Amino acid sequence: MAETVTPSGTTPPSTTPSSTSTGTTPLLASLDPLLREWLPRQRWFAGKGRPVTGFTLVAATELLPVEGRLGLYHLLLRVHQSAAPGAPPQPDDCYQLLIGVREALPPRLAPALIGHVSSGPLAGRTVYEALHDPRPAEVLLEALRTRARVGALAFERTEGQEIRDGLVARLLTSEQSNSSVVYGDTFILKLLRRVTPGVNPDLELPLALAREGCARVPAPVAWLHTELDAEPYVLAVLQPYVSGAADGWELALRELAKGEDFAAEARALGRATAEVHTALARALPTVTLGQAQLRQLVDGMAERLTAAVRAVPALRPYEPGLRSAYAALADLAAEGRTWTAQRVHGDLHLGQCLRSPSGSWSLIDFEGEPSRPLAERRLPQPVVRDVAGMLRSFDYAAHSARPPAPLWAHTCRSAYCSGYAEVAGRDPRTDPVLLRAYETDKAVYEVVYEARHRPEWLPVPLSAVRRLAAAPDPA
Structure with a gap:
């Protein structure tokens, strides 16, 4: 898919997105050198040991306006890598990123730093892994609670399931191939990092088990998905958090x-x-x-x-x-x-x-x-x-x-x-x-x-x- 941008649309209450989107080519060009260094260091990055040769921005959605004190981008980014020596070529992976934008990071967010942007539409700003920051993480929960539509992003909630507002977010830091955020010891959101088109079993199977009344698997409360080139992508699943487990x-x-x-x-x-x-x-x-x-x-x-x-x-x-x-x-x-x-x-x-x-x-x-x-x-x-x-x-x-x-x-x-x-x-x-x-x-x-x-x-x-x-x- 060519480099495109998903325009901002309706958003959950408490967010005020701009009706326009930053041009994707300048945005990607400004982030490129920072992401080449940052991405391979992430636990969930699957292409370790193979040099990153380039990126294609599949979709970009502005969840919080970058003109404000705190901006938030949702990106789907295809990563191009050369094959390991002697190995056959590997298909390019598509990753889901949540990029926070601030003028400067407070000390508590230092571990989340991606880098300082020197050119392009975000020049002079600092970009970072947004899930470390409670405010952007809470934006996601609010979008799920209100069943928001933001551009091509669809936030769904199971009928009869209530999500109360005001739950404080915290990122789990244990080693995972994805990222998980806990909300007030009530819910846990699993954000899939490497995303592929199709019906994802991480949503499909728990939903099927919930219909069967199987209590051994926490039933999905809400989920985030999108559609690109007529293909569905599951991006995140919210489930009850088993407190004290x-x-x-x-x-x-x-x-x-x-x-x-x-x-x-x-x-x-x-x-x-x-x-x-x-x-x-x-x-x-x-x-x-x-x-x-x-x-x-x-x-x-x-x-x-x-x-x-x-x-x-x-x-x-x-x-x-x-x-x-x-x-x-x-x-x-x-x-x-x-x-x-x-x-x-x-x-x-x-x-x-x-x-x-x-x-x-x-x-x-x-x-x-x-x-x-x-x-x-x-x-x-x-x-x-x-x-x-x-x-x-x-x-x-x-x-x-x-x-x-x-x-x-x-x-x-x-x-x-x-x-x-x-x-x-x-x-x-x-x-x-x-x-x-x-x-x-x-x-x-x-x-x-x-x-x-x-x-x-x-x-x-x-x-x-x-x-x-x-x-x-x-x-």
């Missing part, structure tokens, strides 16, 4: 550090996962995977392994053993074995689970693995896909302890599968070939991720790779 990852690490058993929590998590899978199977269609479909699935796993070995040479010694996991699954399919597939979470791990003060577990973040195409993330999959992700997460937790605690991981993996079976009526370990293939695929993904983003963590998935390449291990 413990993140599953942090809770597991605390129990590990104290030497406490986590089996009861793992079993409860298994039950919660099975409840969500059961509700998704009721809400959305299921399919049967036969030989042709399994061949495609296995081919995808094998292709990802080929790319991973190319990207991370440390995988090369284990490649034959890893491929045997996929070959074993293909052999079963060739013998006539079939599997049921349905919509699943797609990126399930301890960090995607919350335990409320009452002890109840919830599942969150249904976006799927952000590095995979949206169409792939929306495909029906065997439920073992999610189970494998959680088993890998227990392994991660155990290997982050000092010293590592492999027995702790084994106990948690077993308890989780047992809890899952209590609700689903089938233990994932009774299908060891399928489980091994999915866990292998997940471990290969983790190796590439850690090599790119957290090299110090690379030994964790590599230890699983060694195990999975050597022999099947149901739990």
Whole structure:
């Protein structure tokens, strides 16, 4: 799409936008050198390690007039990058940015600094990551509360859901592939950073689960979306905030550090996962995977392994053993074995689970693995896909302890599968070939991720790779 601007339109009360928009070419030219330096440093930027070669401004919406003391732009920015050496060209990513504009930043906003603009329509101003600033973040909530339309941006709210005004915003600073803002311990807004056209499962699946009355997933209260070139884009989702909840990852690490058993929590998590899978199977269609479909699935796993070995040479010694996991699954399919597939979470791990003060577990973040195409993330999959992700997460937790605690991981993996079976009526370990293939695929993904983003963590998935390449291990 050519460089365009989305004109300002109606806005939520308490904002007074200009009826005109800053020209996009001067705006982008003035921000270009600052964004080239700032974007690659962001946790959610997916193109680390590849030089930024340019930008295309897909859309720009003025949410607060830049002529005032505080300006606010909503940008959709396509980032052009050169391919890594020896790697095939990658498609350009589109990112959602909220750019605040001030004459000068107060000290409290110093960590949000993007830079000082030296030319163009914002010359002499300071631009910064606006979500660090409560006022711009509250503008978003007010727009959702009032179901505002601002240019091509549409702020929607679920019928019957009320959002009271006056809730104070604070940005969560934990590592995430997106950005989250909490409003008064009542709501949490997840702002998607790398956006793609199509129906986003992070909104689609929680809405479907809400219709089924599944209490294991917070129901969407409101969301932000737009349409570009006749394609829908989901940009943000507002859900209830589980106040006082413990993140599953942090809770597991605390129990590990104290030497406490986590089996009861793992079993409860298994039950919660099975409840969500059961509700998704009721809400959305299921399919049967036969030989042709399994061949495609296995081919995808094998292709990802080929790319991973190319990207991370440390995988090369284990490649034959890893491929045997996929070959074993293909052999079963060739013998006539079939599997049921349905919509699943797609990126399930301890960090995607919350335990409320009452002890109840919830599942969150249904976006799927952000590095995979949206169409792939929306495909029906065997439920073992999610189970494998959680088993890998227990392994991660155990290997982050000092010293590592492999027995702790084994106990948690077993308890989780047992809890899952209590609700689903089938233990994932009774299908060891399928489980091994999915866990292998997940471990290969983790190796590439850690090599790119957290090299110090690379030994964790590599230890699983060694195990999975050597022999099947149901739990």
